[in-house]
Amino acid sequence: EAGVAQSPRYKIIEKRQSVAFWCNPISGHATLYWYQQILGQGPKLLIQFQNNGVVDDSQLPKDRFSAERLKGVDSTLKIQPAKLEDSAVYLCASGPGAETQYFGPGTRLLVL
């Protein structure tokens, strides 16, 4: 069974630029999550989708972050404009329901 796919794996940008990350969940998984993991910390949930609807985006900085889940499958997370403090690993996870999550390899973002 293929796992959660993410791209790109690494991205370096300058502050105030925009960046987008892509996630392809495990086939058939209804729930999709985006997490931010800053160095030395555990992952922090940014947004949760159930099919193509948002379930929880309370911790998403909506002034600069946006996310969508096209047709209830793939998802993109965008940052515009990026700040230095956005440097982190962005993790995508999916699950058949809300109980168990399977994580992708992450996208490591460095903002200079």
Next chain:
Amino acid sequence: AQSVSQHNHHVILSEAASLELGCNYSYGGTVNLFWYVQYPGQHLQLLLKYFSGDPLVKGIKGFEAEFIKSKFSFNLRKPSVQWSDTAEYFCAVSPRSGSARQLTFGSGTQLTVLP
């Protein structure tokens, strides 16, 4: 809102030593509990989980964890560690009910096992 505390930031052990990593959580309701592991260069993987029933749960690779409700704890144990157990370990909790079952993670414990 729930929170998770992992008190050990870095643990160094020799092979064959016993391991116990602490995890305490705070939440006003019933929770599901998880331990995830991240091996060097790999993605987060589920090690074990507790939803209900026997508070002593067994996971992959010889790991186990015990849920002690009165102490709000879910400590991870392994009787004899191997060099290949070197990794970062994350405890996490999620509410057992509701549609927004967000996982809240602790800050992680880096385990280094010396050969």
